Amino acid sequence: MSAPAQELDTNVRELTTCLVGMPNSGKTTLMNAITGGNFRTANYAGVTVSLLRGRSKSEFGSAFNVVDLPGVHSSVSPSPEEELACTVIEGRHSRVQPDAFILVADATQLERHLKFAGYVARQGRPLVVALTMVDLLGRTRLSVDVQKLAAGLGVPVVPVDGRTGKGVQELMAVLHRTCEHPISDSALSRLPDEPVSSFKAVRELLDRTGAMRREARTSHTDAVTAKIDSVVLHRFTGFPIFLLVLVSLFAAIFWAATPFVDAVDAGFSMAADLVQQVLPESLISRFIAEGLIAGVGSVAVFFPQIMILFFLMTLLEDSGYLARGAALVDRPLSFLGLHGRSFVPMLSGFACAIPAVFAARAIPARRERLLTIWILPLMSCSARLPVYALLLTALLPAAAWTQGLALAAIYISSLLVGSIVAGLASRIILRHRNPSLLAMELPVYRAPRWVPILRMTWARGSAYLRRAGVPIVVVSIVLWLLSSFAFSPQTIITPAEMENSLAAQLGQAMAPLLQPMGVDWRVGVGLISAFAAREVFVSSMAIVFHIEGDDEETQQAGLLEQMRTATFPGSAQLIFTPSSIFGLIVFFFFSLQCFSTVAVIRRETNSWRLALTQLLFYTGLGYTLAVISVQALRALGIA
């Protein structure tokens, strides 16, 4: 509202520059170097999918507003991200009107990058070419003469290394000069628009001026990349290496994160206890301890896992392996109507659906992105793990290995069911006629740089906390209010009287629905509260079954004891029988019991319809299949 007015007010108008270039040109790394800020950088085509804004560092003279635009492979039939960048480049964007462009060009792929530069220069705004990847020229047996290149193109060319910051100072100085004395006509801007003649003109220009020389023509771009690719894309070693990478990722998410998760968990229960000891017993202290702290805790408990996931994903992106992984699995995934790159969000979905939905942005075609998002709630996220642990221990009390086996079966089935749903949806609803073009760039392998990776991990992790944290905390607080208040006679209730709470009344109202699933209203309360986050099921079950004890282990042991003997009110019939426990597992397997995921999907797809359809579809499917399995098991004589 006030932003446009503010822009008009400033007398000395701040200059705006946009970083433009093809994917993998090192734009985002340069953005980091120019702004000194925490931005996402990656060696994975199409990683910058929303506009990143920043301000140039003060050491580079008077400040620029810097906008990092999504990478553009081609302005022909562009993806939504490319379309956005093209809108800005062509001056059609209502908000972003740059004074000059920084055209980021990969020195090892000059022909393609300069053809794109010609398209940018034709729009008439001044530009400076930032030449990246100069350090890789030796590996690719190419040499580039910067002076001859600048003279030939008629625009300034500055070699930079965004990773070390080398050349950035000069780039910004040249940019200032260009803004003061803009050149709108150059050899670069006179390149033809039509691609075939444009490519021809670029090559002629490079040959004529001697700006680029090729030592030898080899079939590989560079020997290091060729050598690594011959192993990671090899017929026999390709998939074992891919599996090894996946298994290590899972191991890191589930085992390496455990101590951190436990520490966070313990920290928050200590804080809650402290509040209740220090503050006098009142509604406020209970709200802070049970509502607020527990709500924030339910977000924080996932934070270690998500940070590890982001760190490893960024590492894989930055090294260049992720694009190879996408190429490996493109065939099976495209058969299902998905895209090679869908594997990244699907994998993230096993930790948490929310970062997975963000990761789906890297999928270029809208249809494939939406289909990927559609199946993400099926991936067995880590919030389901405590629920499955409780239910499997109740179902298979005998030996630990049978539970492990059952858990593995659940994980594999979630991937299989996701595949089936995607395959059916792409064939029946979306019609499997015209898959989008893959034509995915495989970047050269580069040794990862730890500082930018850690910075980026933090940037992505904190973005997760901001976007996902708020809905989770809000939902937890609402559910706390529901379970702490009642209609008359006594409005505020203690946990021991939860039978009278609004949540319990909701649960009791749901009883006719719960009865076919073979459970009573108390489980209903657990199921409702699980919409805050699935693992809340365990703690709210502990509350409704009056289990004392704070730490998880005694809570779970007590709860299991209670579950073995719990009966329906006023009868001797047991609630937790093999069939009803199995039904609950089926329900958790399918249903989208996570309001935060729904909120994030709404934001990412900009469609309430899609998000709510998904919520109703999966929760309805979960309920229906749970009822069918309970009734079928009972018909077969399994109680």
Place this chain on the structure above:
Amino acid sequence: MRHSTLVKSENDNRFHLLSEMPLNCWCRIQRLEGPEADRERLIDLGFTPGEEIVVTQSSPLGDPLVVRVRDALLALRKREASWIWVETA
């Protein structure tokens, strides 16, 4: 696809589909087929007639192929590579 087999029989055996080229064998793009939007995008990515390209690798499942074009490595699905007619030197 049906269309391309017809055309192929009319040509002599210097012309091949990129999807059928052996690895590391340089060839020159003759023309492109396929849906108009996809064809135009492939040309814009660097697959212009007359350009020399090479299939450097095939992924373990045989699809996609890794193609070197204008100093870039692009993963192309076989379906996409079968739109590109090439001639061997």
